[in-house]
Every structure is written in structure tokens, then in C-alpha cells.
Amino acid sequence: MRKWGLLLSLVLIIGVLAGCSEKSGDKSIKLAYVAWDSEIASTNVVREVLETKLGYKVEMLQVDAGPMWTGIADGSADAMVAAWLPSTHASYMEKYASDIEDLGPNLNGTKTGLTVPAYMDITSIEDLKNADTLTALDGQIIGIEPGAGIMMATEKAMEEYALSDYKLVESSSAAMAQELQKAYDAQKPIVVTGWTPHWMFAKMDLKYLEDPKGVYGGDEQIHTVVRKGLKEDKADAYAFLDKFEWTPDDMAAVMVAIQEGASPEDAAKDWVAANEDKVNAWVEGIE
Structure with missing residues (x-):
């Protein structure tokens, strides 16, 4: 009986410790994105890096633009790399600016x-x-x-x-x-x-078509936006997202591969493998 009691106590202790460890080191993250070819490309590349370099389990949330911004603002999603600023998503930025954290551009020249x-x-x-x-x-x-x-x-x-x-x-x-x-x-x-x-x-x-009235604005940037508190909860993911930046040519390479028949996952995997130096710079020094 005493052996069984000790064994049961040990199982309970291990279970509690495992639960605490899982809670404190949660390695899951939710990425919101819109089903635009550009954002399918970028979000899949970000997922590939989070999973293969930082050990995360990534959940992809495909939504429209409004719910994408709302999800970051209310914390139901952790991050997105799909905020077109300053013009295209200006109304969303104005509405949610105090509820999100803008990490700045991940791509210039849109x-x-x-x-x-x-x-x-x-x-x-x-x-x-x-x-x-x-x-x-x-x-x-x-x-x-x-x-x-x-x-x-x-x-x-x-x-x-x-x-x-x-x-x-x-x-x-x-x-x-x-x-x-x-x-x-x-x-x-x-x-x-x-x-x-x-x-x-x-x-x-x-x-x-030329836009003499300037309705569409000039050249834009795509920004990375995360929920409040991500830096404290998932410091390594936050650090990578803060460093993530690439070029229109990088994005185009992934988009064209997808358009020519590759799955978004495979296109992202191939790009990451072919751009090791750039990817390593994104995750350098992150533990």
C-alpha cells in the first residue's frame, strides 16, 4: 500500500509540474490573415519559421479584413503580418490603434x-x-x-x-x-x-489607372501587428515577428510558386530553405 501511495503521489507531482510547464511555456500561436495572394504567401512563411525554427504549433485563422483586425484587438488572435498602411487599412488602424501593437513595416513598396x-x-x-x-x-x-x-x-x-x-x-x-x-x-x-x-x-x-484625386493614396507598406501582451507571453515569437521583413521580390517568388501549383505550405517551405541567411537573421539571438 505504501508503494502505491508513493507512486500515486509521484504521478500527481509530475502531472502538476507538467501542467505548470505547459502553461508557462505555451508554444502555440494564432496567426490571422486575409485570403489575398500576398498575405497567403507571407503568413505561410511566418508559420514555417515559427514551427521549424522556434518550435511553435501555429493555428492559421483565415478571415476578412475587419475580423482580422478585431481578432488582434480582442486577443482572440496573436498576430498578423497583413496590415496595409497608411491608406488601405486606415479606418481599422484608427479604430483599434489603442488595442493593438504595431511592430512596423515587414514589406515596403506596395x-x-x-x-x-x-x-x-x-x-x-x-x-x-x-x-x-x-x-x-x-x-x-x-x-x-x-x-x-x-x-x-x-x-x-x-x-x-x-x-x-x-x-x-x-x-x-x-x-x-x-x-x-x-x-x-x-x-x-x-x-x-x-x-x-x-x-x-x-x-x-x-x-x-492614374488616380489624380489621390483616393488610393501613394505607395504603402505592409505592417506586422500583434495583440497587447504578446511580448510578455511569447517573447521569442514576438522577437521574430518584430524582426520579420522581406522584399516584394521575396513575396512574389512565393506567390508565383503557389500560382504555378505548389501548396502554400510547400512554397513557403521551399522559400525558407532557399533563403537560409535571411531567415537566420530573423531568429538570431532568440531563445
């Missing part, structure tokens, strides 16, 4: 705006008011998910440029790119909500 194939003979958003152009485009601007910053900017552009005869078609990033590719292959006119970096600019000869 741009958003209305995009057309280079073979179209229009150059400005103003040109969309032309009756022949309106007819050729069937009165449609092909958009992405409702609530996305670029969709809100496009709604504003339609007001500023008096494009009331047009309909902004809600779809998704993938559906928009499919429609663009189909029209491009047939050399037909089309206008879409576009942004760079995006694989479609590598695969097709496209151009942004």
Missing part, C-alpha cells in the same frame, strides 16, 4: 488601385466615364471580398470620380484574378481592384 491590361487604351480613372469604355466594360469593376480596404477605397473612388453607372462586383482575391486572366487571354477589356506585390503583375502586362 501599391493599390484600379488595374487594367496594358493593351487597353485608357490611362486614368477619369477615362472610365467615357460611354464607349463603360459599354466595353459592361459597367463592371471586378472587386474582391467586401470589407477589404481596397474595396472601401474603390467605393470612395466611384463617388469622387462620378462612376455611378458602374457596379463594384464583390468576389474574392482568387476569383478576381481568374476573371482578369480569362479576359487577358481573350484580349478583352476589364478593370479590377489590384495591388502589388501580386503574382498577376508577373504573369500579365498590366497597368494602374
